Amino acid sequence: MLRAAAGTGLLAATSPVAGCGRSGPDPRLTIGSGTRPGVYIRMAEVLADAWTERLDLTVRPEVLSTAGSVANMALLRSGRAQLAISQVDSTADYLATLSPDAPVAPRALARLYDDVTHVVVSQDAPYRRLADLRGARVSIGPAGSGYNTIARRLFDAAGIGVQGLGKIIELGLDEAPSALAVGDLDAFFWSGGVPTDGIVELAGVHPIRLIDLSDVLSRVRANSDVYTISTVPAATYRLPAPVSTLSVRNVLVATAAMPDDVAQMLVRTVFDEQPRLSAANPAAVTIDSRSAIGTQPIPLHPGAQAFYRATKGYSG
Numbered sequence: 123m124l125r126a127a128a129g130t131g132l133l134a135a136t137s138p139v140a141g142c143g144r145s146g147p148d149p150r151l152t153i154g155s156g157t158r159p160g161v162y163i164r165m166a167e168v169l170a171d172a173w174t175e176r177l178d179l180t181v182r183p184e185v186l187s188t189a190g191s192v193a194n195m196a197l198l199r200s201g202r203a204q205l206a207i208s209q210v211d212s213t214a215d216y217l218a219t220l221s222p223d224a225p226v227a228p229r230a231l232a233r234l235y236d237d238v239t240h241v242v243v244s245q246d247a248p249y250r251r252l253a254d255l256r257g258a259r260v261s262i263g264p265a266g267s268g269y270n271t272i273a274r275r276l277f278d279a280a281g282i283g284v285q286g287l288g289k290i291i292e293l294g295l296d297e298a299p300s301a302l303a304v305g306d307l308d309a310f311f312w313s314g315g316v317p318t319d320g321i322v323e324l325a326g327v328h329p330i331r332l333i334d335l336s337d338v339l340s341r342v343r344a345n346s347d348v349y350t351i352s353t354v355p356a357a358t359y360r361l362p363a364p365v366s367t368l369s370v371r372n373v374l375v376a377t378a379a380m381p382d383d384v385a386q387m388l389v390r391t392v393f394d395e396q397p398r399l400s401a402a403n404p405a406a407v408t409i410d411s412r413s414a415i416g417t418q419p420i421p422l423h424p425g426a427q428a429f430y431r432a433t434k435g436y437s438g
Contacts, residue, residue, distance in 0.1 A: 156189075164402045169392065189264040195216035205380075210419075230417035238313065242331075258287060260308060263311050263312070267294070272313055299320055302330075348371070352369035373420055374392065386429045
């Protein structure tokens with residue numbers, strides 16, 4: 123086990139990382155994740171445990187519970203975190219504000235899985251299209267979340283904007299389902315893996331539907347090619363029928379300042395521990411080394427590039 127000096131960032135040590143063929147710094151790391159019961163924080167907790175074991179770290183990486191992607195990019199900018207899980211659209215928005223060689227610029231380690239936008243309403247509600255929510259009480263997600271941004275873009279595409287809502291509410295997944303069930307909300311947004319535990323739990327006690335977004339998807343995608351069209355099967359949440367919705371890739375990112383050898387070992391652990399990640403949430407089943415390089419427009423970290431080059435055809 124390494125003995126690391128006190129402080130923040132990548133800390134000095136004198137012994138090699140056990141089993142990694144690496145000597146020098148014992149990385150003390152912080153990762154921005156999300157809110158419970160979402161996929162980000164479950165995945166970050168598993169990764170923190172796996173990195174601690176695989177890299178024989180003195181200090182387990184700190185997992186920060188945050189509002190989501192936008193907040194995580196702010197953590198990278200401030201230096202409070204060296205790693206984050208984020209939607210690729212929010213990451214690209216952040217990258218565009220930086221000079222290409224900024225030390226806090228995001229560099230992708232791997233594409234993890236795709237987030238699917240859920241617009242959840244009660245099953246007996248009259249809302250069928252996004253534009254039907256004009257005048258309704260809608261939670262668009264907390265400020266700092268990636269799906270808050272997506273909700274705003276979708277309402278713009280629907281021609282009503284968030285200004286057309288009766289009441290804009292910013293609840294996370296820890297509060298929105300219960301608010302819908304008791305009638306305090308007409309609809310709420312969520313962007314996450316399918317299935318998302320919090321929505322599965324809601325559907326078990328309160329019948330729901332997801333609003334089909336077919337009529338606005340082409341307009342949103344015309345403005346950004348990071349979005350794709352996805353289908354949520356009816357059986358996922360006991361829905362009356364499958365729905366078409368928006369999906370966006372999630373990426374595990376580090377800062378450009380992270381040493382290449384540290385980044386390479388972190389990526390290797392993602393694939394070595396894929397079964398454990400999948401056990402934590404089914405969304406992680408899609409983690410695959412062949413698709414993991416699909417992080418555009420976020421460039422891969424040089425350490426990640428080295429991993430993928432060295433493990434062509436890597437299967438765990």
